[in-house]
Every structure is written in C-alpha cells, then in structure tokens.
Amino acid sequence: MAGIGFELKRLFRRKGLFATMRAYGYAGIVCTGPMLLGVLLQVGILVLCGLWGVGRANQDLLVCMVTYTLLASLTLTSFFSMPVTRFLADMLFAEREDEILPSFWGSNAIMLVAGTVLYGVFLLFSGATLLQGLLCLWLFNIMIVNWNGMSYLTAIKDYRGILCSFAAAIGVACLCALAALALGLPPVEGLLASIALGYGVMLAWDVVLLYRYFPRSDRSPWRFLRWLDQFMPLALTGLFTNLGLFAHLVIIWAGPIGVQIKGLFYGAPYHDVPALIAFLTTLVTTVNFVVSVEVNFYPRYRDYYSLFNDGGVVGDIVVAEEEMLSTLNSELRFCALKQLFVTAAVISLETT
Template sequence: MAGIGFSLKKLFSKKGIFSLCKAYGYSGIVTIGPMLLGIIFLCGIAMLSQSIGISDYKRHILNCSLTYSLMFAFFITSIFDMVVTRYVSDRLYEDKKDKVMPSFYGAVSLELVICLITYTPILIASVENFLQLILCLWFAMILMVVWTEMIYITALKDFSSIVISFTISLMSGFLLALIMIVLGMASMEGFLLSVTVAYGILATRMYMLMLDYFPKSSGSNYSFLRYIDRYPELLVSSFLMKVGLLGHVLIMYFGPLKVQYRGLFYGAPEYEVPALMAFASILISTINFVVSVEVNFYPKYSNYYGLFAYKGAIKDIKLAEKDMLRVLSRELAYLGSKQVFATIIFIVVGTPLVEILFPGVSSLSLAIYKLLCVGYGVYAIANSVLLIELYFDDYTGALIGSLLFSAISVGVTIWQIIFGNEQFYGMGFFAGVIIFYFYIITRLNWYSRRLPYYLLSKQNLVQTEEKGIFVSISKKLEEAQAREDLKWKSKEPILSNAGGSNSGGGANQ
C-alpha cells in the first residue's frame, strides 16, 4: 500500500542529518521491524542462554522452537498477505475504512486455524513437554498476528507510536529474560516465554493503533476471500516467493549437513547460520524500496493512472507515462547500486565478523555465506522489480517469475543434495535468483512498453457475477457470521434490562 509514501515524503522534505535518519528509521521499522526483531531475539536469547550455562542440547531445542515458529508463521501468513493487501488497498481507495478491520479478523482467524492443524503435530513429535508445546504454538500465533498487522500498519501515519511499540516490546522481552536469570529461574521455557511476551506486547500495541485509525467495523470478516478468485495469481505468487526465499534452507535440514536434535526438530548449522547472516543484507534494499521507489515513484504513478481515470488528454497521458517510467528507471538503478554496495560490505566486513561471532566456523560455511550474500543481493533487486509489476497489475508476470524462482531454487538444491558436491551448496538458491532476475527485468521492460493496452484491456465492458470456490466459501462464512450476529443482537435487550433502566442508551448505541 502506498499510504506510507505520503507521510515519508514529508519527513524527507525536511533538511538535516537528524531528519534523514528519522525518516530512514521510521521506514525501516514499518517495513522490516518484525523480521529484524526476530533476528535480534534469536541472537540475543542465544547469547543469554549460553552465558548462564544452559546445556548445548537445551539451547539447540530453544533455537529450533524459535526458528520453526518463525518459519511456520512466515509461510502461513504468506498465504493471504498479498490478497489482503490488495483488498485493504481497494477499501481505502473507496474510502470504506469500516470494511478494513473485519478483513484483519477474518485473515487472522483462518491463519490461526491453519497453524493449529499443521504445526501442532510437528510439536507433539518434537517437544519435551506440554508447556513447550503451548509456548511454541502461542509464539507462532502471535507472530502471525504481528505480521498480518504490518499490512495495516503501513496505512497509519503515527510513526513515532510504531517505533515506541517496537522499543517497548524489545526491552520488555530482554528485561523479563534478565529477571529470570537474576532470580535463578532461567530455563529454556523461560526464554521462550520472554520472547512470546515481547511479541504479545507488540501485537497488542499495534492492534490499539489500528483501532484508533479504523474505529468502525461493518460487514463480513471473510469478504476478502472473494479476492482469491478474482486475483488467484496473488495467492500463489506470494506463497511461491516465500518458498523460493527460504525453501533451500529447509531442504538442507534433511541433507548431508543435517543435525537431528529431537523428533522432527532438525537443523543444518553449517548452512543456516551463514544463510541468516547473508539474509540480513536484503534489509537495506527493503528499506530503500519504500524510501527511494515508493516515495518518488508513486506520485508519478498516481498521476499517470489518474489521467486515465479522469479522461486526461492523450498528449498529457503520454508525457505522464514517459515521466513515470523515467523516474522508475532512475530509482531502480539507485536501488541496485545501493544493494551492490551493501553486498560488498557484507562480504568484506561480514566474513571476519562471522568468524568472530561463531568461533570454529568451517570453511564450507564461509563459502556458503559469500555465495548467499550475492544471491540475496540479486533477490532484493529482483523482488523490488516484482513489486513494481504488482503496481502495474501484471499478476501473470509476477506468478511466472515466482514460479521460476521457487522451482529452480528448490529443484537445484534437491539435485545438489542427491548428486552434487557440498562445496557448491547454495548454488540452487543462487541459480534461482539469477533466472528470476533476468526474467522479471525482461518482463517489466516488455510490459511497460504496452501499459496503455493492458490498462484499458483489463476493464470489464460488462460487469460479471463473481464465481469460484472461494466466493462460495466466503458466502457460507458470511451467512454463518450473520446468524451469529443475529443471535447476539437478540440477546442485547435482555442484557441491557438486567443492568437497569439507564442501560437502554448503551444498548441502542
């Protein structure tokens, strides 16, 4: 959603280093806050648990509990995130803010059900006791709430409150962990609880911010499901991008580098540690995409599409299109150069840093780290181009690109494990992003030359009735919700009369 761009533009218009840092800081928190928070907690809790002498076995189980919960939440929220983003964007464009919060409740409820069905069996086979199972499930569910909230947070303009929420949650988590250490109550379950509480505080505070911005709610919680039948490419491409991004790491859990800790808790430290470090290099481009592309590109984009919507002159439309594509080309070039610089820094400075943070790290891990740094750098640029494709409603191009990326990344990684040499581990992901990059760049260049054609040809001459399996599911869920609402409304007079004669006004309200 482009709502964040208007507020950031005001921040960047102010002069001074402090204002510049403030603008980048806000955009960073809004775009990569939850992921950065997760990385900080993983590293911080690992250091705390090691400092107080928790056994290696317990620390590995803790790491698996956090990592598996992060991955499950990451993949499950990816099912609906692009569809929900499109739905909420359309409701904001139509100025129907009362339709926004119901989609949040509906998306979260479905995600929680999917998490219970898929994650619970793995935990039953892996954790040591019931408390660990509950904490892992709780952590994963809160993560899904937070990541879903981030879709809606981009529409808010209260950046300072968002930053304060992240700061309070981070400090609360580490404070709780330190209190447990001081009281001699530190344990694997205690550290897992502290992380869960921290994300719980963040989820609660962001929910309150959302209610301030979207105070009214009306309509069904599941209307957004209709968008799956309208834009099926969004659902599939969103999930495939996550598969391509992290699938190669999961596959390594079951290759020659695997380590089985307990039950279905597997790891591949020689691969996942350098992958996590290399992954951090894309955070810079993620921030710069919002700042460089959205802030500068979106006004040109909005002007161009506005001329179509309000019947602008052909000459003005052509000039607006030329101006928009010129700015887009310039901003993507800036984005690419910044990512190249970031990748070089991560390789030159990050390599000795990995050796310091992880004493005894193998030469294989260092080789994987360097290769994945380049791979994630290419991914960051290609993913930004894919997001521009979504701006232009080229859902088919996004789907093909994500399919190529995930298929090659996963396929080549599996081939490497079966037939390849371990010295080339990481090449599967690298091959996937290279093909993905060249395809998506070529697609954008081809598609942008035909913008007027695709813009006009996508308009329906005759309004058609919505059909599809998810439309049917949406209708059934809407009917069930309507019956439930009617049942509660029928009880309101009884409840209000029980409270005395003055409660009538409250019931009417």
C-alpha cells in the first residue's frame, strides 16, 4: 500500500468514465489483488479436481491442509511483521539500505527454524501421511518467506511486479496440477506439490525484485533483533491481531457444525463458504475507503494542519477544519451506502 496515494491522485485527475474506472481498477488491484489471486488459485485447483472426478473427501482434505498451512504461516510471521516493518522504515529513513537484505534473511532464518519445529510437531499428530506432512511443511516454509517478503516489497512500490509474481504463481500451480492429474498421481499429494511449486515461483520472483532494488552487503543479519526487543508491543500487536482474525475459525471448526476431515484437520463448510463470500463483499469498502482517504480526504487534512505549521490565522483554520470534517463525513457516508447496496444485492442472490 505504501505510496499508492501519489498514483491514485494522478489517475483521478483525469476526467471521463474510462479514466475513473481505470483509477478504481488500479486501487482494487493494489489493495485486493493478492488476496483475490489466492482465492482464484484455490478455486482453480478445485475446478480441476471436479473436471477430473477427484473425490469430495480428497478435495476437502486438500482445502483443509492448504488452509491450515496458510493460517499457520501467517500467524508465525505476524509476530515479526510489524517490528521488521519498523526496522525497514528506519533504515530507509537513515539511508542505510545495505542493512535491509541481511535482515530479510536473518528474520527468515529464525522463522523457518521455529516454524519447522512447531508446525512439524502438529503435522506428526495431525493424521497426515508422511508425504502429505512433508509437502505441507514445504508449503509452510515457502509461505513464511513470501509473507515476510511482502513487508519488504512495500518499499519497492513495484505493484506490477508484485502482481505478476502472484499471477505467475497461479499459472504455474494450475499447470502443474493439470499435469499431476493427467499423469494419475495421488490427487492430494500431487495438488499439494503443485500449489507449493506455484508459491515457490512467487518466492523466487519476489526475491529477484528485492535484489534488484536493495544493495547486497555483508552486514549482520541479526541487527533487526534490537528493533524486536525495543518494539516488543508492536510484535505482540501483530500476533494478537492475527489471532483475533482467525481464532474464531478454530472455535467454529471444533464446534457443533465442524466436520472432521482427517485426524486433526477440521472444516465447517456451512460457516466457511458464507464467511468467504461476506468477506469478499467488504472489498468494496476496502477499495472505496483507500480512494476516499488518499484522493479526497488527505488534501483537506494536509491543508488544515499546514495552517498550524505555517502560522495560519484562526479564521482560515476554522474554515479548513469545517471543510476537512465535512469531507470526512460525506466520504464515510458514501462508503457505507455503497457497501449497503452491495451487501443487499449479495443477500438477494443467496439461494442462487
């Protein structure tokens, strides 16, 4: 998201319906592209499963294993994401970019070791076969590097490169899945390996982007740990936020509507599918909020506070404050109305 405001302002200065659609499309791709591409990957794999007649039990197990692996990797990296982002921001501000790549590999090393042990213990008792467990662990380690890399990629502002890496991951994963099914490989193992290969392509692509932007150096890879120690509340905030977002899923999976797929792998289709659709509808507000803040509200906010910094008179400050609050109220109202219409439309299509 870093720096998106400059590009949005440039796009929204252009007049016409096509220019407006292009600006909203750009905001939507940057804000929600990676998440939508991830959903598209899951859907694409399941469509291939349906075309090849893969049993429902195998499909459910595949979805559970991928979901568990993604959530586990997200939870682990959430502890480091905010301190690492703070370290990255401080190094960029101090123009010490040679410290950045070493910290990337240092943080990866710590999370890979800790994550392999923790998730490996879970997989041992999960009921997965040895091959399934190894593939889940492989995907888990790949995703740790990918999630961690996203913190560093925000500094590059190469949105096209980031989105291309996600698109390449989907393409490779779907092609590998198609090949695995055509060759008659075990469906769960073959598709898990395909997804891991796809995200592996994304990992390689993102690392190449980082090496193009940041200089190589022999600095200590553990320097960022000082920031982890100094900003421990940030680390705990990231972890608890992530747990707050996903803990209810575990509770529902273990509840009355939860379904045991295999061993410790559970799901709750009656909850998970509506929850995903509901989450997708909120993307309307996500995109509109970003556009409202960056294009309409921020200029008023900047004018208001610049009057304090530049010694503006009281009358101008009062007028600027009224304009800022008026813009804030109208933008929030428009966001709420747009979300209301979209939610009502989706609810009306519920039975379909």
